[in-house]
Amino acid sequence: xxxxxxxxxxxxxxxxxxxxxxxxxxxxxxxxxxxxxxxxxxxxxxxxxxxxxxxxxxxxxxxxxxxxxxxxxxxxxxxxxxxxxxxxxxxxxxxxxxxxxxxxxxxxxxxxxxxxxxxxxxxxxxxxxxxxxxxxxxxxxxxxxxxxxxxxxxxxxxxxxxxxxxxxxxxxxxxxxxxxxxxxxxxxxxxxxxxxxxxxxxxxxxxxxxxxxxxxxxxxxxxxxxxxxxxxxxxxxxxxxxxxxxxxxxxxxxxxxxxxxxxxxxxxxxxxxxxxxxxxxxxxxxxxxxxxxxxxxxxxxxxxxxxxxxxxxxxxxxxxxxxxxxxxxxxxxxxxxxxxxxxx
Amino acid sequence: xxxxxxxxxxxxxxxxxxxxxxxxxxxxxxxxxxxxxxxxxxxxxxxxxxxxxxxxxxxxxxxxxxxxxxxxxxxxxxxxxxxxxxxxxxxxxxxxxxxxxxxxxxxxxxxxxxxxxxxxxxxxxxxxxxxxxxxxxxxxxxxxxxxxxxxxxxxxxxxxxxxxxxxxxxxxxxxxxxxxxxxxxxxxxxxxxxxxxxxxxxxxxxxxxxxxxxxxxxxxxxxxxxxxxxxxxxxxxxxxxxxxxxxxxxxxxxxxxxxxxxxxxxxxxxxxxxxxxxxxxxxxxxxxxxxxxxxxxxxxxxxxxxxxxxxxxxxxxxxxxxxxxxxxxxxxxxxxxxxxxxxx
DNA sequence: CTGAAAGCGCTTACAG
DNA sequence: CTGAAAGCGCTTACAG
Numbered sequence: 001x002x003x004x005x006x007x008x009x010x011x012x013x014x015x016x017x018x019x020x021x022x023x024x025x026x027x028x029x030x031x032x033x034x035x036x037x038x039x040x041x042x043x044x045x046x047x048x049x050x051x052x053x054x055x056x057x058x059x060x061x062x063x064x065x066x067x068x069x070x071x072x073x074x075x076x077x078x079x080x081x082x083x084x085x086x087x088x089x090x091x092x093x094x095x096x097x098x099x100x101x102x103x104x105x106x107x108x109x110x111x112x113x114x115x116x117x118x119x120x121x122x123x124x125x126x127x128x129x130x131x132x133x134x135x136x137x138x139x140x141x142x143x144x145x146x147x148x149x150x151x152x153x154x155x156x157x158x159x160x161x162x163x164x165x166x167x168x169x170x171x172x173x174x175x176x177x178x179x180x181x182x183x184x185x186x187x188x189x190x191x192x193x194x195x196x197x198x199x200x201x202x203x204x205x206x207x208x209x210x211x212x213x214x215x216x217x218x219x220x221x222x223x224x225x226x227x228x229x230x231x232x233x234x235x236x237x238x239x240x241x242x243x244x245x246x247x248x249x250x251x252x253x254x255x256x257x258x259x260x261x262x263x264x265x266x267x268x269x270x271x272x273x274x275x276x277x278x279x280x281x282x283x284x285x286x287x288x289x290x291x292x293x294x295x296x297x298x299x300x301x302x303x304x305x306x307x308x309x310x311x312x313x314x315x316x317x318x319x320x321x322x323x324x325x326x327x328x329x330x331x332x333x334x335x336x337x338x339x340x341x342x343x344x
Numbered sequence: 345x346x347x348x349x350x351x352x353x354x355x356x357x358x359x360x361x362x363x364x365x366x367x368x369x370x371x372x373x374x375x376x377x378x379x380x381x382x383x384x385x386x387x388x389x390x391x392x393x394x395x396x397x398x399x400x401x402x403x404x405x406x407x408x409x410x411x412x413x414x415x416x417x418x419x420x421x422x423x424x425x426x427x428x429x430x431x432x433x434x435x436x437x438x439x440x441x442x443x444x445x446x447x448x449x450x451x452x453x454x455x456x457x458x459x460x461x462x463x464x465x466x467x468x469x470x471x472x473x474x475x476x477x478x479x480x481x482x483x484x485x486x487x488x489x490x491x492x493x494x495x496x497x498x499x500x501x502x503x504x505x506x507x508x509x510x511x512x513x514x515x516x517x518x519x520x521x522x523x524x525x526x527x528x529x530x531x532x533x534x535x536x537x538x539x540x541x542x543x544x545x546x547x548x549x550x551x552x553x554x555x556x557x558x559x560x561x562x563x564x565x566x567x568x569x570x571x572x573x574x575x576x577x578x579x580x581x582x583x584x585x586x587x588x589x590x591x592x593x594x595x596x597x598x599x600x601x602x603x604x605x606x607x608x609x610x611x612x613x614x615x616x617x618x619x620x621x622x623x624x625x626x627x628x629x630x631x632x633x634x635x636x637x638x639x640x641x642x643x644x645x646x647x648x649x650x651x652x653x654x655x656x657x658x659x660x661x662x663x664x665x666x667x668x669x670x671x672x673x674x675x676x677x678x679x680x681x682x683x684x685x686x687x688x
Numbered sequence: 689c690t691g692a693a694a695g696c697g698c699t700t701a702c703a704g
Numbered sequence: 705c706t707g708a709a710a711g712c713g714c715t716t717a718c719a720g
Binding site: 347348349360364367391392393394395396397398400503 | 712
Binding site: 001040046048049051053059061068070072073075076078079083086087088089092093094095096098099103106107110111113114115116138223225228258262280281284326327338 | 345390391392393394395397398403405412413414416419420422423427430431435436437438439440442443447450453454455457458459482548558568569572602604607624625628
């Protein structure tokens with residue numbers, strides 16, 4: 001394995017010059033630079049990143065931590081972040097939290113601190129106060145998506161606002177009997193996403209002078225299966241079936257559409273369905289939804305992180321609260337329409 | 345930031361003893377060990393992984409390269425591999441190839457070689473001969489899934505055999521008009537997965553004395569959408585519609601089932617559908633399929649890689665061809681049945 | 689069992 | 705512009 005010494009010898013210069021030439025620094029004569037480059041090419045020299053890190057303190061590596069990898073939001077964010085980082089010459093070390101509290105502690109108290117990463121990117125993960133302090137003390141900035149972080153920078157859509165918008169769309173179409181399929185009360189790992197979205201739904205109803213019956217609020221788990229199951233229960237009700245269903249995510253909405261079809265109901269003639277996300281498959285399902293541009297969210301937040309890393313005065317404000325509200329847009333497709341005259 | 349010197353000073357021993365005590369080595373008195381541990385705890389000392397790497401040459405880090413992250417097979421494999429590695433104390437650096445040839449070259453010729461990873465895990469990616477040689481020269485073993493690798497160790501299901509089994513299941517039920525929805529001819533990135541699966545389909549038909557009409561072979565792209573579209577074309581044919589469809593992956597099969605329903609056809613009474621994968625949603629769709637246990641495949645192959653890394657004689661056989669055929673199982677659910685009497 | 693010291697392979701003030 | 709040398713923070717033969 002050719003080292004920097006070998007290159008220096010072959011080029012007839014010192015290792016300092018080799019280092020300067022190869023990293024594109026100033027103060028190297030054109031001649032020396034050319035000789036070094038030729039020698040490096042001839043030897044197939046690749047600088048040791050480890051030595052670089054030890055000497056400079058820079059890793060050019062970002063730690064990414066998320067609770068799941070195999071769910072749409074997370075794998076989409078991950079792909080976007082990875083591509084953005086690679087382009088900027090950064091590596092990505094992946095930590096997923098599916099292994100429980102023990103694994104989580106190990107990641108935060110050990111792996112993230114061993115100076116292998118320059119910064120941390122979180123998706124729907126909230127570091128504890130002490131975890132955050134430790135990272136800040138080591139000068140490692142954090143950027144998150146999927147939920148606000150007290151004491152760090154985040155890009156997050158306003159869940160309540162998104163839910164209100166979806167519900168208002170249904171109300172404006174003339175729906176009065178609107179059901180909601182959310183997640184689990186007070187749960188959703190670290191953030192209260194379910195609660196926020198349910199709040200938006202309830203707020204919109206109240207503003208319109210409508211009531212939210214408890215039998216119209218169902219609890220799924222953000223999968224197609226649960227959307228299907230819950231929608232069947234709602235739609236099969238012989239007395240009080242809704243004319244529209246707002247699902248807290250598109251995947252549950254896909255399930256709801258399939259449930260309606262299986263019951264012989266037409267979407268949107270008999271039942272309107274709307275979701276949140278603008279999932280890759282939403283166009284296929286003709287689903288009206290609230291677009292949160294997940295891919296762009298990943299790119300933008302990764303870029304923000306890179307920007308911080310290049311800020312020479314980063315130390316003065318490693319981690320400060322900075323909520324960037326990510327905009328949402330209503331996308332109307334064919335799963336929502338005015339309710340049939342008789343249905344009201 | 346407390347360093348090893350600080351710990352040594354506080355414990356009243358040398359840095360050599362600190363190093364030995366903290367890494368659980370032999371030849372440390374119980375007393376010294378206790379003092380070191382107390383000092384390390386008091387100072388909140390975390391050893392620098394970079395210095396460890398530079399001194400030992402070991403990274404405890406695996407490079408994982410895959411063409412996609414946001415597709416089911418890949419995100420599932422990734423989650424399984426990540427969990428297995430973390431448990432063993434290894435980190436995972438993720439490289440995804442969606443950025444084209446330029447990114448690919450950068451990853452193989454630069455990132456993977458800078459001595460940041462001890463080994464490489466590939467999913468449906470075939471390193472070129474020279475890429476493989478370089479990694480071997482640096483003593484970095486490769487383990488892959490999703491396709492055989494000449495000159496490296498792989499865990500792969502026999503695509504042809506899986507396809508044959510799926511087709512035979514349909515034949516055994518009495519189907520004679522069996523369609524196939526595959527991928528793109530000769531494509532599928534680095535491996536000829538489509539071709540292999542189509543071969544299995546054709547072989548099974550021929551063995552049973554059946555012919556494979558060209559109008560019964562359709563080309564999708566492994567998504568639900570394409571399965572839906574292609575199935576509609578097949579099933580809508582007024583003269584020559586099949587009684588069964590074998591899809592090269594479960595996601596296309598989901599699409600096929602939805603297409604059948606939208607056409608007013610019953611599954612399995614009017615049309616049987618089978619896939620390959622045993623996707624997380626296959627049970628929900630009642631889909632008969634060929635299980636390839638993706639999660640277990642990820643775990644097993646990651647373990648094989650860790651095993652190699654701990655082999656003291658690894659250098660003698662860093663990368664040798666070793667095909668481990670991953671077993672497949674037929675899972676019969678409710679999407680396949682005997683064809684209706686009139687349909688034959 | 690324990691410590692002094694070399695070494696891992698770079699980068700970067702400091703002199704020249 | 706260029707080079708000698710210190711330094712990054714560990715590990716590990718080698719002596720004792």
